[in-house]
Amino acid sequence: MDNLAFEMQEDGARNASSVGKISPFSNSEKKRQWSLVSIFLLCLLACFITTAVGVLTLSLVYLNSKPHLERETSPPHTMVSQVQKAVDPKFQFLNHLPKSKVFEFPGGAIQWARYRNNIEDYLSDEEEAFGTSLNSLRSQMTLGTLRIKSKGLRAPHWHFNANEHGYLVQGTAWIGVVDDGGEVATTYNVTAGQVIFFPKNTLHWIKNMGHDDCFFLLFFSTHDELQTLDVDDVFFSTPEDIASRSLKPEGGVNFIRNFQKQTEDQGISLPPNLAELVLNATYAQSPDSLVWRYFFDLKGSREYKFPGGVIQRAQYWKNGNELSNNEKIFSEFLHQHQNALALNTLRIYNNGLRQPHFHFNANEMGYVVSGCGKETERLKRFYIYEVEVGITDTQRTIEFNIHVGDVVFFPIGTQHYIKNTCDEDLLFVLAFSTGDQVQTLDMDDYLQATSDHILAQLFFRKQSEFKKIPRFTEDQAINLP
Template identity: 90%
Template sequence: MDNLAFEMQEDGTQKASSMGKSSISSKVEKKRQWSLLSIFLLCLLACFITTAVGALTLSLVYINAKPHFEQEASPPHTMVPQGQKAIDPKFQFLNHLPKSQVFEFPGGAIQWARYRNNINDYLSDEEEAFGTSLNSLRSQMTLGTLRIKSKGLRAPHWHFNANEHGYLVQGTAWVGVVDDDGEVATTYNVTAGQVIFFPQNTLHWIKNVGHEDCFFLLFFSTHDELQTLDLDDAFFSTPEDIASRSLKPEGGINFIRKFQKQTEDQGVNLPPNLAELVTNATYVQSPDSIVWRYFFDLKGSKEYKFPGGVIQLAQYWKDAHELNSNEKIFNEFIHQHQNILALSTLRIYNNGLRQPHFHFNANEMGYVVSGCGKRVFDFDDHLCGQALYTKLCSMLL
């Protein structure tokens, strides 16, 4: 028997089920459409924001970079004051010393490669550039050449602010040194190729006892203006008996009393009658134990060879086992003083090379005695008689 009620209920349930499924599908479809639209809108908004930020960034970059580009587009100009020529940078490291001012005295002449407090004391702009470089880089260097005529004398003097190291290039000289206490006068003979040393505030003098000119290279341990007092500046205010005991000249106090004061103050002063008085003087060489404090036989020292030449050194050695007994006296004495220099000779064979190098604890200054060369700061010149300085031991070339 057919149950109509059952059939109707079943039919209604099926319809309701179909209608429910249709409604759910519609909702899912609408939700899916909204999700896609949301994603599209979000992407569109992100693109807009990114574009805006990018445009703003480019604008700022362009505004800030524009002056820089315009500045680079125009060529740079170096302002040189009217009437003043540009100085070649090489003169920070090069001095044409033979062209510098000559300070003459009756016994010879002195020339300087040095710093001067008064720029008007420089003879040229190039000389000023070199002196300024020495001082600004705190090089602890000053260089001078001393020429003493035959039988001439560099009058007794001392330096307040520097030690002095000297190398005798030519001639034969008699050297006198008075120690710090003014009690001991040391005298000794020096020939070409040998080194002399005078500590700061030590009175000393040099006399040419040969027939040719003496030519010294003098190195001083200061980058400030060298402070020197000649004996003639203070001598006449010093009691004659004290001066006689300090200098110990032949003739004693009577010799001192014969000095006559100069009417003109010279850079290096020699009393007019002094050369005549010392011409026939006889000296006694001091004991080696004293002489070797102020003297070093550089030409007789050990040679350090390299493929392009040879080097000899007058310096302080921590390991002194290769030094002879006299050299050890010099080594120990200079080590007792501050701001000492290391003096050396460098001989480079024809077409030879001193290979690239540098010094960790010192600057370097050199004087070219002979030959031609090319320096690391890239100039090629006939360098004989010129002073070189690099920010690299005080070296004689």
């Protein structure tokens, strides 16, 4: 007989046994599932960490590379300075040279109005603005003042990247120039008011022969930092055996070894025992045919007279019929050299105005030699400004006052004027960045040359009104009220 109860119990036991077997299998599955979740979470965490590290790495690379990229285009400190520095726009065109650094030497001193490669070499934001302006506008101009003490010597040297034009303000000097090959050394004397010229890479020296200081204005045809090499620096940089074989002195290399480089720069030399070192100095003058290539008697040259002043010119002339034979030598030699400059003196009388004008073919740089703007006797801290300058570019007109020792810069094509309201003459030495004849247009000339009906339409004035502007038989480039 079938025992249903037994069968049910057996089935229950089997089921119970089945259930007992199923429970351990379910826990294993759960562990496996948690393991997969853990792996997934770990992978997700690893991805997050990797991404974070990648982002951080890219950020560091970007931060490190950014200054480099900015330096290639526009230096970071320059950009900051443009934002933070509130520099008067006039200092693009004005340099208070007496406030600049004085480079002292045993025999004299030099000051510069120039561009500098290292921004830290500027003493002020204003000086930086001027130097940057010269360079960015490719002015081909740099100015330095050279003061040489009595018996001092500006050491023989040459400039890699510029012609040099000098104007002697005071004193007497003996100049030497060594020509190509060294076969001829041209020597000559200069006095106040005369001009000297040294082509690029031409060795030259300047010796003060007088009892007073020599004071030169030196203009160089570069808007980059001037590159100069002195003979003593070259000598001491040359290996002893090379110098000995080249010079072949008595005593050979031992003779060379007896020379000792001075601890103080001898750019302008004046040894304390000079009387012992030099016993028979001679100051020879070479023939005019040689001298006048490097020399021009600007003080004795033709005066171009105007109602309000006088201009004299040391430049190349296309038509040299009015020049002396010696002046023709200078004019033609000047024209043979690329990037030569033209030098002028500009004298403006009391109440005279160098009327608004511009130059077609040259930047202009000027130095105030004498006139108003000197310190008063009672108030040494203040200047009397009675010389007004104005310059007009495409955006605006900037006006400012100047005094003795200041340097001004007028870029090509910018209209400018100089007004003298003091009770004495104002004397400028001007340089122009052209080896050709300077091309200039004055305000009265271009208005007179423009048709009346064109002016009437432009200014909304009747054509007859422009008949009131007179024509003068005498040039009014420097006029009087």
